[in-house]
Amino acid sequence: MAPQATTTDMVTLTIDGRSTTVPKGTLVIEAARQVGVMVPHFCYHPKLSPDANCRMCLVEIEKMPRLQTSCSTPVAEGMVVKSDSSAQAKDARKSVLDFILANHPLDCPVCDQGGRCDLQDFSHEYTATTSRFKELKRVFPKEYFSPLIETQMNRCVQCLRCVRYCDQVMDVKALAPVGRGTLTEIKAFGAHELDCEFCGGCIQICPVGAITSRLSMYEFRPWMLKRTDSVCGYCGDGCQITFQTKGNALIEINSTQGSGRNNGDLCARGYFGYHVSEHPDRLTSPLIREEQAFKAVQWEEALELVGQRLLDIKAKHGADAIGGLISGRCTNEDIYVFQKFMRGVVGTNRIDSSVRYGHLNGVHAMQRVQGTHRWAVSFDDIEAADTLLLVGTNITETNPITGLKVKEAVKRRDAKLITIEALEPAIGSISNILNLAQHQLGVKPTGYATAILGFLKAVMDQPILDVELQARAPGYFNDISARLQAISWDAIHAQTGLASDTFTQAAQVFGQGKKVVILVGPGVLRSSGGFGMVMNLLDL
Incomplete structure (x- = not known):
């Protein structure tokens, strides 16, 4: 546990008339979040070093001659910040959005990020329904990116979150910005398709629909999905994941920033490996052997048969004639209940698991x-x-x-x-x-x-x-x-x-x-x- 901050390590400031005390070194955007003030942003993310390239998070700070980027400005004692209460900051954000939307396509109905898109939300909040720009939009030709990741560079707001995540968090450097100004696009190195770990981090961290998953393209809208939190079973890291289902179909898996031990990060198995649960070779019902073949039955019939066989074996040979095996990919709770059943109900200590290996x-x-x-x-x-x-x-x-x-x-x-x-x-x-x-x-x-x-x-x-x-x-x-x-x-x-x-x-x-x-x-x-x-x- 980190040591508690002393009084000298704390800073008191005011944001939109609300006073708050935060640790020294906290960025203004994070201090604002703590008092319930949401400062709009694209390039900022808590996992990444401040870049301040989108200019969307501008705020007014007393005694400073011009607007400041809240994502790169640390708090100071007695600082007075105006965000939503500043007309100047609001006008600046509208101008930034105007420039972003000048080249952004109007394809929300077919964008997989529609309904959970930061640009969509901020546009509704800050801009009118018309644009001052009448020029033709710049258009990037569509290119194949990878078998798992889809890109639509016309939607990119050039926040470079994906590039910085790949560099700073994953230490892979598989992505890079190519071009200058409004002609900047995200590409893999060389004229080749993306070849990396496919952790899915660039998809999760993209604030718009520029980088999406090819495994669930055009299959859903966020409000159509049912969300269920669970734990990934790939390894012992115990990452928290969220299943996104539509009916009985598993559409995608993701993890939320700040949740679980993984803090929203996933690996390729956790993010893209979920189709194993829907593989046609996977068992979907219990099987009972009849002569030389297996017959699919209901769970009630299978459990009744197993229970009776266990009782027969125990009566004839004793409880130690029964052993139990359980996969190490089960949760700790499942493994605990299993051993409790074997020891308390069956009466045997002959229990093993792949966890034991090594x-x-x-x-x-x-x-x-x-x-x-x-x-x-x-x-x-x-x-x-x-x-x-x-x-x-x-x-x-x-x-x-x-x-x-x-x-x-x-x-x-x-x-x-x-x-x-x-x-x-x-x-x-x-x-x-x-x-x-x-x-x-x-x-x-x-x-x-x-x-x-x-x-x-x-x-x-x-x-x-x-x-x-x-x-x-x-x-x-x-x-x-x-x-x-x-x-x-x-x-x-x-x-x-x-x-x-x-x-x-x-x-x-x-x-x-x-x-x-x-x-x-x-x-x-x-x-x-x-x-x-x-x-x-x-x-x-």
């Missing part, structure tokens, strides 16, 4: 060292860390949203990143966490154990050890030192291909960290020596 190596190690099997690190800890060590994670593939938290810590908070991965740095339109690493210890998948020992040996050689802990547990330190001294750097180099200087330099950065987080992935946890490797990492 994770027990970490669970047993933590239970032994820290007395609890619970993972103690949260997303907040990752974001607040000043040093991060990734070991065998391939994090952007296995846990993409956790990977975003690591990227945020490195890119926005200048955290130091050290990686021990069986990957190579590569510049391209696919995210590679190694590109952000200050020190990369590249090893083969079979070399993690030796690399961890080499890193631990380098750390023990540094004058950074906790003196108080050494005094309380001298035997522990002496035992570790003796075992590590028995391992030569030549042996470590022979198995990892890494010189001792490589480990030493990474260990020096690691030792300087005040808030250190170590993330361990399946490359370690699912290996035969996973338990020992996690134990060694816990020694750090």
Whole structure:
């Protein structure tokens, strides 16, 4: 948890006659939101650095000679801001909208963003039904963009949210603005279709209908959809998602800014992978075997049969003759209810799950060292860390949203990143966490154990050890030192291909960290020596 702001860290200001106190450094647009004043904007987004290119968020600030962009102006003590109460600011916003609409097509009836479009909303609020511009609109020729993402550059308001999200949040840089002035359009690099991770972030962050999903084109209007919140089952990140359904058809999935642990971010599986639920090969009803074939039946019949068979097996062979398996993609609540049923109703402890595969190596190690099997690190800890060590994670593939938290810590908070991965740095339109690493210890998948020992040996050689802990547990330190001294750097180099200087330099950065987080992935946890490797990492 972040420390609470002191009195000197707070600033009091007035916005449209409403007084508010906010932390120092807060932008005017965010302070206005807190008092219920909605400042119109296109280019601003809380996840992105201020760009102030759309000029839509202009406000009047006393003692300043001209209108200011609220998305790039930090608050100051005693500041008096006029937004809706300023005729000058309203006139400026109308002029900005006039320029935007001068080239914007009148195609709201066929635009998938219609009904939830910022430009549509602001146009109704600020502009008349006619335009002062009589010139011909500029028109971009329609081009194929990608199999999943559709673009209509005639609708683009050139806010560059998509480009900045791809760069600042995803660290992919798959998009770029091409051209100048009103002829600017968003394209992939080169004369090729888009080839990236397809996280869908550019679709979600676009304020208009310039970038939309090809999987649900022309199928809905927002008011036609029923929304149901749920949790993504792709990995253990537990992202909050919202199912958008029309009748019995799943139209799209999205996630809202500020909701869930993922804060609105999704990966390709979460955003575009929902059609798996409607695949024709997917079971839609329970099946009962009759002779050599399966027969589709109603749930009541299937559950009655299963219940009776379980009772028969238990009566004849005992409860331990029954075992239960459950997928790791189920929610924690579902898994809890399942084990409760198996233990409390059936009476057996023979329960297993795909979650166990590999994770027990970490669970047993933590239970032994820290007395609890619970993972103690949260997303907040990752974001607040000043040093991060990734070991065998391939994090952007296995846990993409956790990977975003690591990227945020490195890119926005200048955290130091050290990686021990069986990957190579590569510049391209696919995210590679190694590109952000200050020190990369590249090893083969079979070399993690030796690399961890080499890193631990380098750390023990540094004058950074906790003196108080050494005094309380001298035997522990002496035992570790003796075992590590028995391992030569030549042996470590022979198995990892890494010189001792490589480990030493990474260990020096690691030792300087005040808030250190170590993330361990399946490359370690699912290996035969996973338990020992996690134990060694816990020694750090």
